[in-house]
Amino acid sequence: MKSSQTSDPQLSNVTVGGASRPPRLNFGHWLGVIPFFVFSGLFLIAPTLILAYRSLEGANGGLTLENYQQLVSDTVISAYAMSIKISLTTAILGGLIGFLIAWVVSMGGLPPRFRLITTTFSGVAANFAGVPLASAYVFTLGRVGLVTALFKMFGVELYKNGFSLYSFLGLILVYLYFQIPLMVLTILPALDGLKREWREAAENLGATPVQYWSRVAFPVLMPSILGTMILLFGNSFGAHATAYALTGGLFNLATLLIGQQISGDVLHNPGLGYAVAMGMVIIMAFSILIYSILQRRSERWLK
Amino acid sequence: MMPSPVSTAVAVKPSATRKRLGSWLIFSAVSLYFLIPLGATFYWSLRGQKDVLGFEAYRKLFADTNFLPAFSESIVNAVATIFISLLIVVPTAYWVTLRLPKLRPVVEFITLLPFVIPGIVLVFGIIRLYSRPPLLLTATYDSSRILLICVYVALSFPYMFRSVDNGLRAIDVRTLTEAAQSLGANWTTILFKVIFPNLRVALLSGALLTFAIVIGELTIALYMAQHTLGPYMANLTRSKVYEPSAMAIVAFAITWAAMGIIDFVGRGSSKHLQMADTE
Amino acid sequence: MSYLSISHVTKQFGNTVVVDDFNLEIEKGEFVSFLGPSGCGKTTTLRMVAGFEIPTSGKILLDGADITDKAPNQRNVGMIFQSYALFPNMTVAQNIAFGLSVRKESREMITQRVDEMINLINLEKHATKYPYQLSGGQQQRVSLARALAIHPQVLLLDEPLSALDAKIRVSLRAEIRAIQKKLGITAIFVTHDQEEALSISDRIVVMNVGVMEQVGTPFEVYNFPTTVFSANFVGSLNNASAEVVNPASGFISIDGVQFESAVDLTQRKSGDKVRVAIRPERLSFASEQKKANVVDATIENITFLGSVVRIRVKIGGTKFNMDTFNNPFLDLPKIGAVEQITCSREAVLVLDE
Incomplete structure (x- = not known):
């Protein structure tokens, strides 16, 4: 019932709209959508295009790829590398832990109430990034944080053993706070899409639970899991506020580098700054593209 | 069975x-x-006061002369964003569902853009585009503020569009519209008496999600030199000891309230729909 | 000893008894249908045979072995689901091969068996397609092939046709029956559709609220229902409360109008309340030579149903449906006319009130 409702309107619209009215481009027809395109054009597309244009502009005018060639400079490479390292790590860890939690609350035998608590909390935590999250971690694992103090009580000095909240490891811990919930929220519907009959059919045909998971459930879920991990990658790759609040904007991260470039030309080359920004857009566009392809496949299977 | x-x-x-x-x-x-x-x-x-557990940190936070102005400015920005965004997105989603289905892929593509363009990159482009002639929009604080709200509106499109679109799908807007038309209703009546009331839950969740995102937004406001809650909080963490903890708890409570309401009304409406289904 | 024996099986969920003391002996190669409305326990019984539910009490024996508590993946029974339950990540051939490959059969054996099965269901052209590329009927045929590939001892079909279009439903049920006969496999078929059960089965078990109402061949169940429920559920039926007038001669009275029944009433007393059931097609306009059960009836309404014309008549105070075959020369009475109506003594079924 539901599925026919969601898929049908589009089809019927095409035929009904096309058949009953001659194709005239009535202004009133477009009136409803024009503000949308104007806003998107002025405040999303144009700003990006200007960066794209500037990134292709040479120091002495004319179009060139010079700026992109300079992306290999040490500062830029190391910022990108750190961004990618953090994003990959939190995408994989967040993906695995998020999947585990989603599995536990949907089919792990916990009372149904826990699923509700988990989804509501995930909605909150996934949107709790930024300054407050950074503060919360400072009070927990900062130099005088509560957990740091607790460790000290038991004789372990975290900060003398190489740990720092303002490092790779620290950022991972903080980012997971919004990465895991995002995974939970996106993967739960996919888990719900696993039909009980598939498990029963597999059992009925002689499969053990392990065989069912390895041959049916995991392969069916794979596009969703991979797709969501890519989404997590992008989510972390483009994150700025949390890292800024935690490190004061001085950590070597692609987003923070762009921030510094806006405030003052730290790269001593405006064109390179634009190229760094566009490089991020390209990486993000690429990951979103893969995500939508995988998502489409998974929808086809799980509908 | x-x-x-x-x-x-x-x-x-x-x-x-x-x-x-x-x-x-x-x-x-x-x-x-x-x-x-x-x-x-x-x-x-709770440790704002030496040796006593109490709410001193919260009191100090609310007493800070910069807090309430920043907070209220963010609230006004958020409400303005929601209002404008609704005005733009509802007709768009409705038109795309009903009259211009061919535009759907384009609209869906555009609603993906805020995920593709990181906030820091967007604000970079905004500054480069609008902070110098001929498009000098960042000349005064207020013009910058209007520009900020406009950017927020564009950033809210994915959440708003998805909410409204799901809402429209759930109520089979085509049939409802045709039924209303056949009973003699005109377009404004249809929109305000038929479509909007049925979309209440969808509009509310889109609005609250936008609110949760805009209220503490840091990156864009920071580089546009706005005195909103995000930059205020970032500054607070550097200058004060206990207040940031109170601030984080308050921010968490706001997010929780927004998400809690979405969950609550969402559950109510899905129950409603299910009952209608079984009847 | 029969091939599949379900004895004294009861299933409770909490305090609700879903299946109550179910007893059935099924012979090898037999096609048995469980027929009943939703919630009657037919699917739960089937799921107990498959091993997805464990009986609260009772025993299930398959070919002499007790399988009551055996895990589903140890049972070797094939199951067909209403929703097809094909694995979406596998092609038709991979789906059919699944049961064999989890048993670690040799590659040659699997290929050969899969080919055999694909031929059996006539889907040679679709072997490398994915389920979402197939129609519902094709998907259900694949699921049949998948279940049969493992040489199951029993084939269980849980409303396999309910999700399909009317036309496919009829053709696929004939195909299922043909394949079942060809392979000589024992089958249990769960359905709520009486026409389906009547057309496909060797025997039918009519079920209602967890209880077996009647077990018999389609002929017996249709013509000689033993309970009011079974009479009502299978086919359409006129039924009315009546009173025994003369147990020895088989006379009963419906609202003052006397009918003669061939049913043995000698166990009952005069004045006993009973329920009388008459199939609509057993009623007809009286011709000269008919003597028994000729009554006056007022024509109330005539409905054209295609091959059949249904005439609503009032006999005494009771309304009856009468079905008569349609033909172009049919001489239908006028509404409001009073006609003589008759039925044979055998058509008048007497059941407990």
Whole structure:
């Protein structure tokens, strides 16, 4: 019932709209959508295009790829590398832990109430990034944080053993706070899409639970899991506020580098700054593209 | 067809008990990860006064002369964003569903853009585009503020569009519109008396989600030199000791309230729809 | 000893008894249908044979072995689901091969068996397609092939046709029956559709609220229902409360109008309340030579149903449906006319009130 409702309107619209009215481009027809395109054009597309244009502009005018060639400079490479390292790590860890939690609350035998608590909390935590999250971690694992103090009580000095909240490891811990919930929220519907009959059919045909998971459930879920991990990658790759609040904007991260470039030309080359920004857009566009392809496949299977 | 809980057949097996134990273990461990930072922050927020646990940090926060202006400015920005965004997105979603289905892929593509363009990149472009002639929009604080709201509106499109679109799909807007038309209603009547009331839940969740995102937004406001809550909070963490903890708890409570309301009204409406289904 | 024996099987969910003391002996190669409305326990019984539910009490024996508590993946029974339950990540051939490959059969054996099965269901052209590329009917045929590939001892079909279009439903049920006969496999078929059960089965078990109402061949169940429920559920039926007038001669009275029944009433007393059931097609306009059960009836309404014309008549105070075959020369009475109506003594079924 539901599925026919969601898929049908589009089809019927095409035929009904096309058949009953001659194709005239009535202004009133477009009136409803024009503000949308104007806003998107002025405040999303144009700003990006200007960066794209500037990134292709040479120091002495004319179009060139010079700026992109300079992306290999040490500062830029190391910022990108750190961004990618953090994003990959939190995408994989967040993906695995998020999947585990989603599995536990949907089919792990916990009372149904826990699923509700988990989804509501995930909605909150996934949107709790930024300054407050950074503060919360400072009070927990900062130099005088509560957990740091607790460790000290038991004789372990975290900060003398190489740990720092303002490092790779620290950022991972903080980012997971919004990465895991995002995974939970996106993967739960996919888990719900696993039909009980598939498990029963597999059992009925002689499969053990392990065989069912390895041959049916995991392969069916794979596009969703991979797709969501890519989404997590992008989510972390483009994150700025949390890292800024935690490190004061001085950590070597692609987003923070762009921030510094806006405030003052730290790269001593405006064109390179634009190229760094566009490089991020390209990486993000690429990951979103893969995500939508995988998502489409998974929808086809799980509908 | 029969109410046949799957667990009954499995419950007797010891493997099921083991599974449940594992589930509890995983759930508890991850819960700790999520609760400890909140607990620690809350603990700190109660220590604003030396040697006494109390709400001194909150009192100081609210007494800060910069807090309330920043907070109220963010609220006004958020409300303005929601209002403009609704005015733009509802007709767009409605038109795309009903009159211009061919535009759907384009609109859906555009609503993906805020995920593709990181906030920091967007504000970079905004500044480069609008902070110099001929398009000097950042000349005064107020013009910058209007520009900021416009950017927020564009950023809210994905959340708003998805909410409204789901809402429209759930009520089969085509049939409702045709039914209303056949009963003699005109377009404004249809929109305000038929479509909007049926979309209440969808509009509310889109609005609250936007609110949760805009209220503490840092990146764009920071580089546009706006005195909103995000930059205020970032500054607070650097200048004060206990107030940031109180601030984080307040921010968490706001997010929780927004998400809680979405959940609550969403559940109410899905129950409503289910009942209508079975009848 | 029969091939599949379900004895004294009861299933409770909490305090609700879903299946109550179910007893059935099924012979090898037999096609048995469980027929009943939703919630009657037919699917739960089937799921107990498959091992997805464990009976609260009772025993299930398959070919002499007790399988009551055996895990589903140890049973070797094939199951067909209403929703097809094909694995979406596998092609038709991979789906059919699944049961064999989890049993670690040799590659040659699997290929050969899969080919055999694909031929059996006539889907040679679709072997490498994915389920979402197939129609519902094709998907259900694949699921049949998948279940049969493992040489199951029993084939269980849980409303396999309910999700399909009317035309496919009829053709696929004939195909299922033909394949079942060809392979000589024992089958249990769960359905709520009486026409389906009547057309496909060797025997039918009519079920209602967890209880077996009647077990018999389609002929017996249709013509000689033993309970009011079974009479009502299978086919359409006129039924009315009546009173025994003369147990020895088989006379009963419906609202003052006397009918003669061939049913043995000698166990009952005069004045006993009973329920009388008459199939609509057993009623007809009286011709000269008919003597028994000729009554006056007022024509109330005539409905054209295609091959059949249904005439609503009032006999005494009771309304009856009368079905008569349609033909172009049919001489239908006028509404409001009073006609003589008759039925044979055998058509008047007497059941407990």
